[in-house]
Amino acid sequence: MGYPIKGKTALVTGANRGIGEAVVEALVAAGAAKVYAAARQLTDLAPLTARHRGRVVALQLDVTNPAQIAAAAAAASDVQLLVNNAGFAGHSGGAFTDPTWITAGRREMDVNFFGTLAVTQAFAPVLARNGGGAIANVASVASLVNFALLASYSASKAAVHSLTQAARVMLKGQGTQVFGVYPGPIDTRMAEGIPFDKASPADAAKAIVAGIEAGNEEIFPDPMSQGMGAGYLANPKEIERQMIAMAG
Numbered sequence: 192m193g194y195p196i197k198g199k200t201a202l203v204t205g206a207n208r209g210i211g212e213a214v215v216e217a218l219v220a221a222g223a224a225k226v227y228a229a230a231r232q233l234t235d236l237a238p239l240t241a242r243h244r245g246r247v248v249a250l251q252l253d254v255t256n257p258a259q260i261a262a263a264a265a266a267a268s269d270v271q272l273l274v275n276n277a278g279f280a281g282h283s284g285g286a287f288t289d290p291t292w293i294t295a296g297r298r299e300m301d302v303n304f305f306g307t308l309a310v311t312q313a314f315a316p317v318l319a320r321n322g323g324g325a326i327a328n329v330a331s332v333a334s335l336v337n338f339a340l341l342a343s344y345s346a347s348k349a350a351v352h353s354l355t356q357a358a359r360v361m362l363k364g365q366g367t368q369v370f371g372v373y374p375g376p377i378d379t380r381m382a383e384g385i386p387f388d389k390a391s392p393a394d395a396a397k398a399i400v401a402g403i404e405a406g407n408e409e410i411f412p413d414p415m416s417q418g419m420g421a422g423y424l425a426n427p428k429e430i431e432r433q434m435i436a437m438a439g
């Protein structure tokens with residue numbers, strides 16, 4: 192079932208840069224009545240709110256901070272669409288035995304998995320009160336097959352994929368639609384060191400919003416993820432074999 196954006200009130204986490212900022216722009220372009228742009232530092236949101244005075248509202252939200260999550264859910268009680276976009280990648284490359292996979296991995300789980308879970312728990316009753324609404328979780332193609340260059344990040348994004356499935360089941364009764372977003376490489380600060388062709392955040396954001404409006408439960412918002420996504424849906428083991436072959 193499609194979820195039309197026109198006239199809706201949305202909230203986007205990690206909205207101060209990258210994909211999150213572009214999703215705010217795309218939601219405004221699609222006719223959202225109001226978008227809460229949530230970020231750790233309110234000052235980082237000044238350019239975005241200045242571009243859309245009155246329609247984009249700044250909100251402080253570190254997704255690992257329970258007090259800020261509770262305050263955000265109380266302040267943004269009119270939210271109908273929650274976009275869990277905030278994310279963190281703490282370590283890439285190196286040997287499997289590197290202990291940094293564990294220290295970085297804990298933080299990645301904190302932000303990507305527990306952050307998404309905690310924000311979703313806080314906003315689920317808000318969405319229910321506002322008619323059910325929708326949630327879009329920004330996972331990754333690395334949710335579907337592990338990119339060993341980002342081994343622990345991939346594991347945290349696999350957890351986001353699993354959480355997306357859980358939310359789809361557990362929030363069905365309150366009428367909440369749940370979308371999983373699985374981007375490939377997008378040209379943001381997070382992907383600076385990643386040696387692949389990258390899509391622009393603006394193009395990815397437009398595809399994310401189009402996917403929500405079309406009712407696509409799995410949204411592949413760029414050429415790389417579209418190829419991998421189709422391959423994954425057809426034959427997940429073959430995608431894993433291709434990753435092993437690429438590693439040599």
Ligand SMILES: NC(=O)c1ccc[n+]([C@@H]2O[C@H](COP(=O)([O-])OP(=O)(O)OC[C@H]3O[C@@H](n4cnc5c(N)ncnc54)[C@H](OP(=O)(O)O)[C@@H]3O)[C@@H](O)[C@H]2O)c1
Nearest residue numbers: 205209210253254276277278331374376377379380381382
């Ligand atoms: N770029 C890619 O290739 C790619 C591919 C697949 C999936 N993704 C996912 O897309 C999402 C957006 O990433 P991006 O590419 O736009 O990267 P980015 O430019 O690094 O942006 C990450 C955003 O997450 C925010 N964030 C990090 N920790 C947070 C926390 N504890 N609380 C609240 N916000 C926090 C950052 O805020 P600060 O500015 O305060 O740090 C920033 O706004 C992430 O979930 C990422 O995993 C990205």
